[in-house]
Amino acid sequence: MNAAPTDTPPQRQSRWFLALFALAAAGGAVAYVPLLTVLLPQRIADLQGGEDVAALAxxxxxxxxxxxxxxxAVGMLSDxxxxxxxxxxxGLIASNLLLLAVGxxxxxAEIVVLVMVWQVALNLMLAPLMAWAGDCFPDEQKGVLGGALALSPALGALAGSLVTYAGLVAPEARLMLVAVLVSALVLPAVVLGKGRERPALMAPVLRTREPRPFRQRVVARxxxxRLLVQVAEGGMFAFLLYWLRSLSPDYPENGAANVxxxxxxxxxxxxxxxxxxSDRHGRPIQPLVATAVLCACGMLVMAAADTLVLAIAGYVLFAIAAAIFLALHAxxxxxxxxxxxxxxxxxGVFNLTNTVPGMVMPWFTVLLVPRFGYGALFVLFAALSLASAVLLAGFVRRR
Structure with missing residues (x-):
């Protein structure tokens, strides 16, 4: 691969823009986490007169x-x-309007259609937003950018708690609150970020005749x-409460959410x-390897846990490591x-590692857990996390 020549190296971005971009990325999480985890299941229950797992699935x-x-598709258009x-x-305007329509x-049947169209509108915002980061932030800031992106799932989860907090807003106004929060988080970076792109980061790269270049193998690794860790993280996200109640039948529903x-x-x-x-020492991959190994350690603790305290300790280790891994990896x-x-x-191709596990892991878990138990599932997840670490460690050695 040969890059087109540029006159000057890309300049670092200021801290204020890094902070605004992190908030904008978090706005993307706020756009979907409260809806998919809390508000959509509740809306289906209201329409059906009770929980309907098949409809939600x-x-x-x-x-x-x-x-x-x-x-x-949207990524290709913005490119x-x-x-x-x-x-x-x-995308912000369209997704907010469709969010209100879901309510x-x-x-x-109407919800199914609206959510599908809403996903298109949401990705009209998300796909160019993450690509914009690549246009703006040089490699010397990729590490701290990844750290800032850890704010996204945290604010998404907190937004889910906020919009459902008893007495804060009426149930019919919750989706409106989500739309307001998303707009407040996304718009400052977009409005104030004009001209923040770095030409050196956007210069086209010309293909060569080199067979299977090293960079393509790095991309595949x-x-x-990421897919391997996402499979483990997605499986735990879906069945955390059920597992904790298998150890302690009286474990409260809000306990899992709080943890x-x-x-x-x-x-x-x-x-x-x-x-x-990682930015200061020029070692972008080492934290990924370390956190993938910690994910496996947390899963093995969970597999061996026979008390609620040990189970939660193992989950905390796994979940913190997974959150760090996914943020820095992004x-x-x-x-x-x-x-x-x-x-x-x-x-967009990398985004498949986010969506595909969510589509297949719940069904896979349903087939595995009744026969072999949660311990076997966690050992499998630990093996996947270790495989992720091996893939990345091999890349480090070859560099």
Whole structure:
């Protein structure tokens, strides 16, 4: 691969823009976490007169499928237009309007259609937003950018708690509050970020005749490593409460939610420290290897746990490590993508590691746990996390 020549190296971004971009990325999480985890299941229950797991599974699966396709397609369009901010604003407006429409749906069939269209609009915002980071932040800031991205799942979880907090807002106004929060988080970076792109980071890369270049193998390793950790993280996200109640039948529902939120909040400062360390020492992959190994350790503790205290300790270790891994991986992916002119499209391919596990892991877990128990599932997840670490460690050695 040969890059087009540039006159000057890319300049570092100021801290204020880094902070605004982190908030904008968190706005993307706030756009979907409260809806998919709390508000959508409740809306389906209201329409059906009770919990309907099949209807929720259908909405989730079709929505994830549409998100996978839309992220790649929108990414290609924003690459071709060589601009990001207009797409982000259009996606913000469209997704907010469709979010409000979900609250007015009168049937599950209508919800299915609206959520599928909403996923397209949401990815109209998310796909160019993450590609914009690659246009703006040089490699020397990729680590601290990844640390800042850990804010996204934390604020997403906190937003879910906020909009459902008793007495704060009426149930019919919750989706409006979500739309307001998303707008407040996304718009400052988009409005004030004009001209923050770095031409050296957007210069097209010309292909050579080199067979299977090293960078493409690095991309494949990065993709597979993230997928393996996402499978483990997605499986735990879906069945955490059920597992804890298998150890303690009286474990409260809000207990799992509180542990989940606390873990994500704790991951933010650690991610920032590790990201800054990787920038200063020029070692972008080492924190990923370390956190993947810690994910496996946490899973093995969970597999061996026979008390609630040990179980929660193992989960906390796993969940903090996984949150750090996914945040730092998201920014370091921008470092290894082979062609800036296809950055958003390639990020859409990486986005499959987020959506595919959510579509397949719940069904896989249902087949595995009744026969072998949760311990076997956790050992499998630990093996996947170790495989992720091996993939990335091999890349470090070859560098």
């Amino acid at each position: 259908q909405v989730t699966f079709l929505g994830a499928l549409m998100a996978s396709i839309a992220n790649i 071709r237009s060589r601009t990001r901010r207009p797409w982000i604003i259009a 007015r749906a009168e049937s599950v 990065m993709w597979a490593a 989940f939120s606390a873990v994500l909040v704790c991951a933010v400062p650690i991610s920032l420290l590790l990201g800054r360390w 920014s370091q992916t921008l470092r290894v993508l082979p062609a800036p002119q296809h950055r958003a499209r390639d990020l």
